[in-house]
Amino acid sequence: MRLLVINPNTSQGITDRIGQAAQSAAQPGDRITTLSAAFGPELIVTPEDGMEAARGVVETIRSQPVLPDAIILASFGDTGAEDVRALWPDIPVIGIAEAAFESARQMGGPFAIVTFAPEVAPPLRDKAIEHGVGDQLIRVAAHPEALQGDPADVAEALFAELLTLCQTCKNDGAKAIVMGGGPLAGLAARIGPLCDVPVIDGTVEAVHQIRARINSHAPLSKTGAART
Structure with missing residues (x-):
């Protein structure tokens, strides 16, 4: 499987984390390429950020010498998904x-959902509702201080605080926890064994799910298109 993973943010540090998480889900024969968007914000926060990042995502794909078998968009806004599906309808996204x-x-x-800053919590809740799981979501738990410094550093700098948030959510009745945001890619593998409930990494799950779709030739979700 030739898989292109695009970080719609332009932080190379976040892209490196996402790449490592994607590679952890690779199987023999997979060729996974992870890239930042060609241009755009270092971290997507506002709707305007998202629109600019989506244009950067499209340009990244256009620059590829060979199109991949599938594309993963590694932000929790699924940034650029509609544009990519419209331009490349035969590639699963x-x-x-x-x-x-x-x-x-x-x-x-x-x-x-556990995330790293209060400003990203409302969009994460909105995205859960958009994907039809708002009724299952009991809480979006965010580190209380606004993001400072390089967003690629938050997973390590806030590890203890994020672990505490996960444990609190478990005690509040959560049967699973989603790590919310590209900067937290790869963290689920470390927090999960300490939390006693499944901790979900969106990048890892995306690799598994897109592989299953390709192998089964199953239709994508209502927002996607199957590759034939």
């Missing part, structure tokens, strides 16, 4: 929010 929330849906029961 999945966003990491779509993948994470589909995993939560399949597990059933209540779940929580």
Whole structure:
């Protein structure tokens, strides 16, 4: 499987984290390329950020010498998904929010989202509702301080605080936890064993789900298109 993973943010540090998470889900024969958007914000926060980032995502795909078998958009806004599907309708596309929330849906029961800053919490809640799992979502738990410094550093700098938030959500009744945001890619593998409930990494889930779709030739979600 030739898989192109695009970080719609332009932070190379976040892209590196996403790439490592994607590679952790690779199987023999997979060729996974992870790139930042060609241009745009370092971290998507506002709707305006998202529109600019979507244009950067499209330009990244256009610059590829060979189109991939599938594309993962590694932001929790699924940034650029509509544009990419319209321009390349034969290539399966999945966003990491779509993948994470589909995993939560399949597990059933209540779940929580844990994220790194209060300003990203409302969009994460909105995205859960958009993907049809708002009724299962009991809480979006965010680190209370606004993001400062390089967003690629938050997973390590806030590890203890994020672990505490996960444990609190579990105690509040969450049967699964979604790590919300590209900067937290790869963190689920470290927090999960310490939390006693499944901790979902959207990038890892996206790799698994897009592979299953390709192998089965199954239709994508209502927002996607199957590759034939």
